[in-house]
Amino acid sequence: DKVVSKERVVDYTKTSQRCSKSAILLKTVAGREMCVRPSLPWVKDLIAYLDAKNAPGASSNL
Numbered sequence: 001d002k003v004v005s006k007e008r009v010v011d012y013t014k015t016s017q018r019c020s021k022s023a024i025l026l027k028t029v030a031g032r033e034m035c036v037r038p039s040l041p042w043v044k045d046l047i048a049y050l051d052a053k054n055a056p057g058a059s060s061n062l
Helices: 041-054
Strands: 010-015 024-028 032-035
Touching: 010 041, 024 041
Parallel strands: none
Antiparallel strands: 010 024, 024 032
16 A cells, blocks of 8 residues: 655544444545545554544644
8 A cells, every 4th residue: 555645644544343344435635535444554643633633622823
């Protein structure tokens, strides 16, 4: 799988548990979507980054 820069990803979605294989669907700033394996280290880091970035109170207006 190709590594995608965290600056290019705006959102992600986990596949349904009804799917036979687990996957993460990444959405890029260009509006493209791609499936990646959730077990890859860079994908785990990306998810943690996006979760922290999108967490309530994560951004400051100071």
